[in-house]
Structures are given as C-alpha cells and as structure tokens.
Amino acid sequence: MIAESTDITVVCHVRAPLLLEPIDRQIETLQACEAEGSVDDLLLRSWPKEVSRTESSPHHEVLETYDRFSQWAVRRGVSIEPPFNTRTSTSQVTGESRELLVTPLLCLEVYADDQLVGVFPHSDGDETYTTNEVIAQLRTEELPTPLGQSPTLAGSSTECPECGDSIVDGQGLYACGECGWTGTMTDAGELVSRTGRSADVEAKPSARTAETG
Secondary structure, eight states, rough: OTTOOOOEEEEEEEEEHHHHHHOOHHHHHHHHHHTTTTTSEEEEEEEEEEEOOOOOOOOOHHHHHHHHHHHHHHHTTBBTTTTSSEEEOOOTTTTEEEEEOOOOOOSEEEEEETTTEEEEEEEETTEEEEEEHHHHHHHHTTTOOOOOOHHHOOTOOOTTTTTTOBBBEEEEEEEEEETHHHHHTTTTSSSETTTTTTTSSOOOOOOOOOOOO
C-alpha cells in the first residue's frame, strides 16, 4: 500500500485527439483515481503522432521528454522501444530523408514525492509492464515497481560528487540539498554538473492540461 503521506503524481502523455476528447478507458480510470484520492495529481499532456528529430523541429519538448525517458530506461536496464519507435521519411519532391520519432498512444510517468518511480510502458526482454497494469495498481493504491535493475548513480553511488552527501533524482535532474550541486546523468551512468543552474530539483509539471510542442 502507498503510505498516506506519499504524494503520487501521474503525468499522462497522450496523442492529441485523446486529450481533446478524453473518452479512452485508461484516461477515465486515471481521472477516477484522482477523484478517489489514490492519485494526488493527474497531469495530461498531448503530443503529435510523429516528431521530426532535427534541430529545427518545433517539438523540442517532446524530444527532451523522450531523452529523459531513455536515460531512465538505461539506468534501469529496460527498453522503451517500443512503445517509442523511429522511422525514416523520404520526400517524394526533394528526395531528402528525415528521421521521425513515433510516439505511443499513451505513456505514463509516475512520481512519488516528486521522485520519478517509472516510465510506462517499458519492457525487459520478453516481459512488458503495460499502462493497464500500472493503472490497475494505482487504483488499488499500490505503487508500481518497474522492471529491470535498481537505478545506479555514478558507479552505484548516491553520493554528491562535490560534498559526499546524498543526492535526489527529480525527473532526471540530480540535486544535493547540502551543497546545492545539480547535475544530470549520461547514458553511461556518469554524473555531469549543470553549472549555473538552480540547486532545486526540477519540479514536476504543474500545468493540469498542456499541449506539448
């Protein structure tokens, strides 16, 4: 059971039509979870079906979200491909090719006290943790436990590289409450300082309904 003092936030990323007309059963169940109190905050965000993976893409926030999810998957030793996929599109007029990121119909981020619990769906080999399973657990006030290994920080260390105190993971931004150090983690598991950034852990999304991009 989820402790009464634990604040549960679910960020639900959906294709734009579902956000505009949220009739999907999973979204309705998440809304019921919020109404019943098993989820404290439900944030709905929309994204397009496909996003161009170029510097000129108008959907940088979607690409940043995907990169954050990928980093989480690397730390757990799991995969988010699928539900995310990439494909190449070639223009019949110019002959130029571009790489497109195909987004899932629905994807969930779950936070407990502002700390990322997991990204769903994801897979570990032949086993997949689906959004239906996550929602069912939340409905019964159970905190989902992702597949894969426990995340590791800088060689299995949770210590701040500056002062040695413990650090906190907030949406992929690591922060030390003792000395104010902040940083991110590379795909190789190395902590990298974010010089000049605030010492506060990156806040979870605050907009109740927002259209990405």
